[in-house]
Amino acid sequence: MKKLYFLFTISFLVLISSCQKVIDLEVTDTEPKLVIEAKYDAVKEEVFVRLSKSINVFSNDGYTTLTGASVEITDGNGVVTPLVDQADGTYLLENYSPIYSAEYAMKVTVDGETYEASDVLQPVVPLDSLTTEFQPQTPFFDAGYVVYMNVTDPVGDNYYRAIKKINGEYKRELGDQFMFDDDFTEGNIQKVPLFSELYQVGDTVQIDLLSYSEKSYTYFSELRAIAGGGSSSAAPANPTSYWSKECLGHFSVFGYDTKVIVIEE
């Protein structure tokens, strides 16, 4: 909803001929903060953790990463498994089989401090099919095909994130991040359009439809809301942190269903 309104505002502003330029501006720098990015991809059966520090807004330096930390994951049965330090700030655990509906706990010890978080692995909601619809050219969009995801939304709260791979390449632009819940569609068959992009005949579109916990959905929605770098929200805030001690980042566990479609006439 928000996005559509945003679209409206932008197009309206274009109509009245706005102009943009780079300006010099002062910001207040904060001291570097620890960032823990931790995720368990239940389909790839891989646990991945990356430790880094934040930098100043106008800094030219790259991000510093932290090696030598102790990182471990605990499954629903209380089994603790350590991750392997890759010596580049990342920590990895492969071939880690999932237990759906179980709660996983992550524990990171770095510089003498311990950070803990947990997340529940949601059963994967199947992506029934992908379908397309042709949209003729309009003043604001070129002609092309809109891809629809058809999902049978199970009863109960469900939280989704769609990740696109177009012609073999994952789309990483912010606008490609597509998150939705079932607030308006509870228990219905959903036909969800991927509006941000139109496709042409011959394009291969792959969608990974992630099923998130409410916690992870909230975190990534909040992250997405501020990642744009705009200042238009009346209540801008950092994403809620679920770590036991103050730091940035999040621990998520998720599975997904994948479908591929080749666009035809």
Add this chain to the structure above:
Amino acid sequence: MKQLNFLTLLLFTFLSFSAFSQNITISGNITDARNGEDLFGASLIVADMSNTGARSNVYGFYSLSIPAGEHTLIYRSSGYEEQRIVIQLTKDTLINIELSLSKDVQELEEVEVTSKRSNNNITSSQMEVTRLDPQSIKTIPILFGEQDVMKTLQLTPGIKGGGEGSAGFYVRGGGADQNLILLDESTVYNASHLLGFFSVFNSDAIKDVALYKSGIPAEYGGRASSVMDVRMRDGNNKKFGASGGIGLISSRLTVEGPIVKDKGSFIVSGRRSYADVFLVFAKEEEIQNTTLFFYDLNAKANYKIGDKDRVYISGYFGRDKFSLDDQFGFDWGNATGTVRWNHLFNDKLFVNTSFIYSEFDYRFTIGQGEDGFGIRSKIRDFNLKQDYNYYINNNNSLKFGVNAIHHTFQPGSLESGVNVGFNEINLDDRHALEVGAYVQNEQKVGNRWAFMYGLRYSGFNYMGKGTAYEYDDNGLITDETTYGSWESIKYYQGIEPRFSASFILNESNSIKAGYNRIFQYIHQLSNTTTSSPTDVWVPTSNNVKPQIGDQAALGYYKNFKQDEYQVSVETYYKWLQNQIDYKPNANLLLNGQIERELVYGKGRAFGVEFQIKKTKGKLTGWFNYTLSRALRTFEDIDAGAEFSARQDRIHDLNLVLTYEINKKLVVSTSFVYYTGDAVTFPSALYEMDGYEVAYVGKRNGNRLPDYHRLDLGLTWYLKERKHFEHNLSFSIYNVYNRENAFSVRFTDSFEDNPTGQTQAVQTALFKIIPSITYNFKIK
């Protein structure tokens, strides 16, 4: 019990003043000789008695009691020639007076000589009221040449615009929803067109605008910071006429005339913008089918029934429409209607009874039919109101009255085509009854003191039919109760003292002080930094407490050179309670549990305003400078640290000058400067999920670049005929092409950026904009 006390007080005040001595009362109406329009604030002075006079109310009515005998009466209103009457008073007398416009500067100067002073600003007990009549601002340069009372008000001290592209305005550090905007007594919920580029007030249909920012009279209530009272013209009751203007963005036409000469008149005034009319020349069919316009229609009629009664009916309808072919539609608008009855019980007691309707709604559609969905939302009020003016004697004039407003809030509904798969949503309507009763006396004590003191009782009954929810700290529902129609869910009430006093040092110097408390029971929620038509109005409820605004103000006023120059210094301190902000990423759209997205805090604002005004001569205008702060404290934001409100513009400076070169040419200029708005910028960057993410710094801990802009205007009066006058008005907005920041974003991908370093990129809305408007009038 409290209510009873209040009535007793009212009765007591009433009785104690009725016992005054028997004087002779003169009363009547003061009107404009050209068209019979009531003159509000015109004065009557008794030349042979010191410190004796009266002022006309908004309906042009005045009443004054003086001893029998021969008196010289002077009737006077700014911009009009005064009238002197020598009269032998033996009994109560009705004197209706028509004042003529002063024809030209020479006569104006004569008036200056004969009338001792025009120093209302010094002698009235009311704290400075910012008053404009559309005629007086005709020549001030403005965006697209579209004259606008709201834009001009924002050039006066203490009143700050929401910035380009924003509809709201801020008065003395208060929020944008804390201004009561009234059009012929009806509440206007959204006073903007085209997302704030124009106000809904068509200058041709407006008689008078008064903005009260401190010492707010007891007759007004419901908004914590200010009252903007706009009155529509009544129409010419002497002859038919038409006037209009043709501009680049919009055109307007007004027709007016008598219904029965000198007894009744009507006025109909319309305005429509036509940016989209040019789109028919576009190549693509879809662009031709794009709609983007707004319109306004003001209509009013009044009729005098005998000497004691007069009825008015007035209405306003305005709407913005925007659509792209059949993909997208968005429209919103206000509709208001007022039926009024003025009645004179006797020459001292005037009563007005009004029935008022007010409505604001918006609709929003994406796609059409089976493949589309739409959202709509509405607020609707019925208001019944009765106001009495009782002219007790020469030194006391009492106002009292009651009113009751029934509010219906329709927070939103969603209708969906079958192919979209959205469930229909219909949020429950919410209902409330807002009541008020007040009494206020304006009293002169000796030659130096004038007081205005009053009390207002306000009450708010949040009621069924509906369901009330209770939430815990995490926003989870802990309890819900269903209520039947008119069943009270929660009742709030409060006593609001209002006070202002002036002490006249001498004829050209005075000191004034004011205090007011106001309860605000309905609140506007907006989850963007600029206001938009989709902002939601919510009532005070079992979860939301009424906002309370207290303000104390002190001012010093001095006139120089026979009131040619007016200097003032006003200082104020404002306390705000139960202010509303949002939880992070609050969702306000179609949210049936909107109240759990809110956090509550308090605010304070203080400042000092300097103004110098030149009111006569070829060069007129004003300069003002305001030094002020607007601060907020919320337990849930930055751990309770005090932060700047967005409108915390520390320095604010305005200059407006108009110079009459000769009878044909008038040039004008305005200059605006203010400290950039307080906004929230990132204070660090980090990587997460493959994205570079901003770490959000302290709330409103940063500033947009300072805003400044110079505008120029030229009005050229073309040759006047007996029944026709016309002029061309040229204006240049933003003469030196300053790109003022509308918003700033931080990005590493703006244009060519080889280093990949993050940059601050600002968006500016308007560069230099020249415009031309042709205005005409058929007399």
